[in-house]
Every structure is written in structure tokens, then in C-alpha cells.
Amino acid sequence: MVESVPPPAREIASGYALTGAAIELGALLWEGRCLPEAPIRIPLSMLNRHGLVAGATGTGKTKTLQLIAEQLSANGVPVFLADIKGDVSGISAPGQPGERVGERAAQVGQEWEARGFPAEFYGLGGIGPGIPVRATVTGFGPVLLSKVLGLNPTQEQSLGLIFHYADAKGLELVDLKDLRAVVAFLTSPEGRAELKDIGGLSAATAGVILRSVTAFEQQGAGGFFGEPEFDTSELLRTAPDGSGLVSVLELAAVQGKPQLFSTFLMWLLADLFHELPEAGDLAKPKLVFFLDEAHLLFTGASKAFLEAITQTVRLIRSKGVGVFFVTQTPKDVPSDVLAQLGNRVQHALRAFTPEDAKALKATVRTFPNSAYDLEEVLTGLGTGEAVITVLSESGAPTPVAATRLRAPQSLMGPVDAAALDAAVRESPLYERYARAVDRESAFEKLAAKAERAEPEQEKAPEPKARGGDRDDGSLVEQVVGSGVFRSLARSVGTQIGREITRSLFGTARRRR
Ligand SMILES: Nc1ncnc2c1ncn2[C@@H]1O[C@H](COP(=O)(O)OP(=O)(O)OP(=O)(O)O)[C@@H](O)[C@H]1O
Numbered sequence: 001m002v003e004s005v006p007p008p009a010r011e012i013a014s015g016y017a018l019t020g021a022a023i024e025l026g027a028l029l030w031e032g033r034c035l036p037e038a039p040i041r042i043p044l045s046m047l048n049r050h051g052l053v054a055g056a057t058g059t060g061k062t063k064t065l066q067l068i069a070e071q072l073s074a075n076g077v078p079v080f081l082a083d084i085k086g087d088v089s090g091i092s093a094p095g096q097p098g099e100r101v102g103e104r105a106a107q108v109g110q111e112w113e114a115r116g117f118p119a120e121f122y123g124l125g126g127i128g129p130g131i132p133v134r135a136t137v138t139g140f141g142p143v144l145l146s147k148v149l150g151l152n153p154t155q156e157q158s159l160g161l162i163f164h165y166a167d168a169k170g171l172e173l174v175d176l177k178d179l180r181a182v183v184a185f186l187t188s189p190e191g192r193a194e195l196k197d198i199g200g201l202s203a204a205t206a207g208v209i210l211r212s213v214t215a216f217e218q219q220g221a222g223g224f225f226g227e228p229e230f231d232t233s234e235l236l237r238t239a240p241d242g243s244g245l246v247s248v249l250e251l252a253a254v255q256g257k258p259q260l261f262s263t264f265l266m267w268l269l270a271d272l273f274h275e276l277p278e279a280g281d282l283a284k285p286k287l288v289f290f291l292d293e294a295h296l297l298f299t300g301a302s303k304a305f306l307e308a309i310t311q312t313v314r315l316i317r318s319k320g321v322g323v324f325f326v327t328q329t330p331k332d333v334p335s336d337v338l339a340q341l342g343n344r345v346q347h348a349l350r351a352f353t354p355e356d357a358k359a360l361k362a363t364v365r366t367f368p369n370s371a372y373d374l375e376e377v378l379t380g381l382g383t384g385e386a387v388i389t390v391l392s393e394s395g396a397p398t399p400v401a402a403t404r405l406r407a408p409q410s411l412m413g414p415v416d417a418a419a420l421d422a423a424v425r426e427s428p429l430y431e432r433y434a435r436a437v438d439r440e441s442a443f444e445k446l447a448a449k450a451e452r453a454e455p456e457q458e459k460a461p462e463p464k465a466r467g468g469d470r471d472d473g474s475l476v477e478q479v480v481g482s483g484v485f486r487s488l489a490r491s492v493g494t495q496i497g498r499e500i501t502r503s504l505f506g507t508a509r510r511r512r
């Protein structure tokens with residue numbers, strides 16, 4: 001350790017003297033001075049031990065995420081970022097040199113060089129810019145769907161039974177109207193016997209579920225579910241030059257649907273979990289997944305949902321995936337999850353109100369003992385500074401270190417809309433996912449049969465052009481009421497005759 005570093009700081013710094021590859025976060029702050037000879041970093045091999053980036057508004061959380069993400073990419077690790085405010089797309093373009101960046105770089109001992117990183121932009125259900133990401137209803141599964149529908153525990157359990165029924169019958173729930181058709185059938189006179197067979201599912205609860213699915217569709221959620229279903233292995237790619245691909249999910253356009261997008265993020269993670277093999281501890285992760293505004297994931301979450309998150313986070317580590325939660329205070333994250341987040345970057349907290357003071361004290365308690373008065377330090381940190389503790393290469397927590405962070409080398413803020421659009425259209429994935437395909441599934445088959453059975457019916461349903469309100473409830477009622485559903489359910493069941501295995505979250509995936 002360099003002589004110029006005072007002894008207590010020297011001790012902290014020695015906790016970050018690593019031998020292997022690392023993400024360089026910044027330089028130690030000690031008694032108001034920034035010490036470039038005392039770098040603070042996270043070992044690359046410990047990124048699958050998850051992390052938390054927290055702090056008040058405007059303190060630098062998103063830039064920290066960008067900083068970590070770009071170094072991961074440079075080290076060949078693919079990254080997934082949820083861009084909720086639309087200020088992360090700049091990671092694909094070189095940053096702008098300037099006085100402030102230069103000054104910061106000098107203070108922290110960073111050789112700053114403008115650089116963009118290979119990025120792919122996605123959007124949910126084709127809303128806003130980006131390659132559309134959709135899930136099938138079957139793939140999404142009952143636990144996540146219950147969360148977005150706002151179902152209570154009894155209803156959640158009942159939806160699980162409905163999925164189980166559809167799985168067993170081989171009924172493909174591709175989109176929301178397929179689910180609606182199945183639930184409508186179960187609540188119809190023809191379906192009553194089936195409903196009884198299922199056991200534990202009351203007609204009243206099925207009715208409530210039917211109404212919430214219908215209401216959900218009316219809010220325009222139809223476009224998020226269907227085919228082609230997004231293949232989460234797209235997130236694991238590297239660019240031709242070997243750097244990790246940064247997948248940015250642009251969510252600004254669906255900001256008003258926080259329950260939906262936060263649950264979709266969980267679906268991506270659950271689906272990855274389902275598909276990835278065990279990998280043990282790797283020299284570097286296969287993917288690091290950043291969940292910004294993570295509190296949204298936990299508000300209104302059921303016990304089943306919380307348990308599934310906790311389990312997924314616990315187990316995905318050995319599949320080589322690191323998960324970083326980004327949120328205002330550690331209190332936003334349930335303690336079972338928080339306990340698994342080994343790498344912590346805590347930006348400044350405010351202490352204006354009694355609630356703030358409480359949150360501050362609670363935050364301090366989540367840190368190991370340190371050489372600092374953390375209450376004082378945490379309220380005094382500047383923008384782009386943080387209190388940090390990570391896991392050392394041996395897996396032990398490093399000493400708590402107040403740190404001035406490096407500046408991202410890519411552009412801070414969004415790239416312009418035209419550049420983003422061009423990147424999306426040039427992507428080889430665009431063709432694969434751009435257009436929704438409404439292949440024949442339960443609903444269409446039923447509609448076609450009903451059409452043949454009832455020739456007096458005025459007009460055939462328009463089976464194409466997803467997104468519009470092309471099907472009406474009365475048709476479902478007719479279809480289901482016509483009595484063909486039952487035989488169809490049987491025939492489809494035997495035709496496919498394949499069992500669907502569901503993961504922790506009840507998510508499922510068809511072999512691709
Ligand atoms: N590491 C850094 N290097 C240089 N500038 C930074 C850094 N961190 C933060 N800043 C500056 O602070 C501003 C706010 O940072 P950022 O957007 O990351 O805050 P935030 O905590 O994500 O805010 P919000 O809660 O509103 O999303 C940035 O626009 C940038 O100018």
C-alpha cells in the first residue's frame with residue numbers, strides 16, 4: 001500500500017487489493033480526500049453473488065449501474081438493463097468528454113476514454129421503441145399473472161388450478177383470450193362437470209378471475225402476451241469483438257403500468273432460471289441482470305410471489321447469473337432477499353423527515369461495522385459517491401468504504417430517438433420478433449368450430465391483427481355455450497399429449 005494513504009484508510013484499501021479481474025468502481029474517500037491510490041472494486045468472480053444499488057433520487061444510482069454494466073461488457077459479460085426513465089440507452093454511444101468528467105477521472109485515477117458498448121434495445125409488447133418482447137400466457141404462468149391481475153391468495157391458487165387443468169388437457173394458452181376462453185368454459189353450464197373435477201375451484205372465484213382477465217385485456221394488456229415469445233437466451237450473447245452484449249429494455253413508454261413491467265422483468269429472470277444449467281462458481285458470470293426501481297416488484301406481492309423471488313435469487317447464482325436490485329433504500333427489499341445481496345453500493349440518503357431518519361438508521365444497520373460514522377457519511381455524500389462493501393475473492397465482506405465513483409465512458413443520458421430506432425431496425429432480431437403471430441390456439445379453434453356449427457351467425461371473427469379489440473365476449477360465450485369446447489379440450493389434450501413442467505414461479509417454456 002502506498003505510503004501517502006493514512007493508516008485506517010490503508011486497512012480499508014487492503015481489503016480491495018484483489019488478484020483477479022475486477023470491476024473498478026472508484027477511489028476511496030477518507031476525511032474529505034479522494035485517494036486514487038486506493039481503488040475500490042468488485043471481483044468479477046463475485047458478481048453472481050448479487051448486489052444492491054440504493055440511494056435517494058438523483059444521487060447517481062443509474063450512473064453506477066451504467067458504470068458497472070459497461071465494464072461487464074468490456075470483460076465479455078452480457079448485461080440486462082431495465083431502462084425505466086429512458087436515460088440508459090446512452091450506453092451504446094461514446095460519452096462526451098468535458099471538464100467535469102475530466103476532473104472526476106483525475107480524482108479517482110481513471111484513464112477516461114469515450115466508448116460505446118454493443119447494445120440491443122427491447123420494448124414490452126411493441127410499445128415504445130425497441131424489439132418487442134412478449135410472453136405466452138402459458139409461459140408466464142399463474143403466479144406472475146396473478147400479480148399483474150392483482151388477485152388475492154385464494155384467487156391466485158384458483159388460477160393455478162386453471163393452469164394445471166389447461167396444462168393437463170394440453171390446451172395452449174398462447175394469449176389472454178385463450179385463457180379467457182378456458183375460464184369462460186369452466187364457468188359455463190357445459191364446463192361445470194370439469195370444474196367439479198378440478199376440485200378446490202369455485203364457480204364464483206372462476207367468475208372473478210374471468211372478469212379480471214377481461215378487464216386486464218380492456219386496459220390494453222393483450223399485446224404483451226402472445227407469440228413469438230421472447231427467447232431469453234438472446235440475453236446471453238456476446239458481440240463479434242467478444243464484448244458482452246448489453247440488452248436494454250426500454251420501459252419509459254409503459255411507466256404507467258409498473259405492476260406489469262416489473263412482473264415481466266421477473267418473468268425474464270424466472271425463464272432464464274428455468275432454462276440455464278447449473279454452472280457452479282465461475283470466473284465471471286454468464287449474465288448480470290439489473291432491476292431498476294426494484295421496489296415495484298415487491299409492492300403488493302403475494303407470499304407465493306415473494307417466496308418465488310427469494311428462491312430464484314438464491315438459486316440462480318449457481319447458474320452463473322448475478323442480479324442487482326436498484327432502489328431508494330434497502331428497506332424496499334424484503335430481508336430474505338436483502339440477505340443474499342453480497343455487493344452493496346449505497347448512495348446518499350436524505351434525512352429531512354422522521355421517516356427519512358428511520359430509513360437512514362435502518363440502512364446503517366444493514367452494513368457491517370466500519371471505521372465511519374455511517375449516518376453522517378451517508379447524509380453527506382455527494383452525487384456519484386457511495387458507501388460500498390462487496391464480497392472479496394474469498395467471499396468475505398470487504399471493509400466498508402466511502403467511494404467517489406468513476407465516470408461512465410459511454411454517454412450519460414439517452415441516445416437520440418432516430419439512432420435508437422435505426423439500431424432496432426438493423427438488429428437481426430427485429431425480423432424475428434417485430435410482428436405478432438396469431439397462430440391457431442384454443443380460442444381460434446373454438447371460434448372456427450362454433451362458426452361451422454352455427455351457420456346463421458352473421459360474420460366470421462377476424463382472426464388477425466393483434467392489438468385491436470377484435471374478439472368480443474359474446475362470441476366466447478357462444479363458443480363455449482355451443483358445447484364443442486369439451487370435445488375439443490379432449491382432442492387437443494390427446495393430440496399434444498405432453499406434460500408441461502413448471503418452474504419455481506410457475507413459468508413454463510415450450511422447447512425451441
Ligand atoms: N459516476 C458518475 N460520474 C459522473 N457523473 C455522475 C455520476 N453519478 C452521477 N452523476 C451525475 O449525477 C446525475 C444524476 O445521476 P443518476 O441519474 O444516476 O441519479 P439516480 O440516482 O439514478 O436518480 P433517479 O433516482 O432520479 O433515477 C447524472 O446525470 C450525472 O450528471
Ligand SMILES: [Mg+2]
Pocket residue numbers: 061062063085
Ligand atoms: Mg435513476
